[in-house]
Amino acid sequence: MTGITTNFIDLFKEDIFLLGDFTDFFCGNRIGEGCSRSVYEYRIDPRYVIKIDRTNLFNNVAEWDIWHSLKDSEHGKYLAPCLSISSCGRVMLQRRTQLIKFNQLPEKVPAFFADTKLQNWGRIGKSIVCHDYANHAFYAGGNRMVKAKWWDDSIGHFKVI
Ligand SMILES: Nc1ncnc2c1ncn2[C@@H]1O[C@H](COP(=O)(O)OP(=O)(O)O)[C@@H](O)[C@H]1O
Numbered sequence: 001m002t003g004i005t006t007n008f009i010d011l012f013k014e015d016i017f018l019l020g021d022f023t024d025f026f027c028g029n030r031i032g033e034g035c036s037r038s039v040y041e042y043r044i045d046p047r048y049v050i051k052i053d054r055t056n057l058f059n060n061v062a063e064w065d066i067w068h069s070l071k072d073s074e075h076g077k078y079l080a081p082c083l084s085i086s087s088c089g090r091v092m093l094q095r096r097t098q099l100i101k102f103n104q105l106p107e108k109v110p111a112f113f114a115d116t117k118l119q120n121w122g123r124i125g126k127s128i129v130c131h132d133y134a135n136h137a138f139y140a141g142g143n144r145m146v147k148a149k150w151w152d153d154s155i156g157h158f159k160v161i
């Protein structure tokens, strides 16, 4: 065997400072934190964020899967694009969105969005997209457009536009 390793656990297990340095190389400022994921700006290309799943809920995998099912359909335009995912799904790159206000949300959305709240949506250029769509009902058949009942965490209640 040569001294070259492709086993990253071996590479980092004795040296968490190396792991910290390695992670810091890719992750910039922390942008947000949800129930399962911590989200950082991606230093190498600021058009993207790194979503790190702290749990075993596989929310990155759910988003990756639905993005690839819908990206070429009429509903792809509602989803923040996913660029790449790690082999175990705990780390994923997704297009970064910018914050929006309540009045920028669409009146109607596809019915598969199971968690329609302002904080799950953002803007990429002129498009208003969802960046937290792990919780969806696509496979239960949610293709039709419905009037959204939007939740806003900052006011703590639903609103219909
Ligand atoms: N693509 C993105 N662009 C910008 N901010 C994001 C993006 N994805 C997530 N965030 C931010 O990070 C927070 C947590 O990410 P989220 O996907 O909601 O994780 P969780 O599934 O744990 O709720 C979001 O509420 C939002 O503020």
Ligand SMILES: [Mg+2]
Pocket: 034, 035, 120, 132
């Ligand atoms: Mg969330």
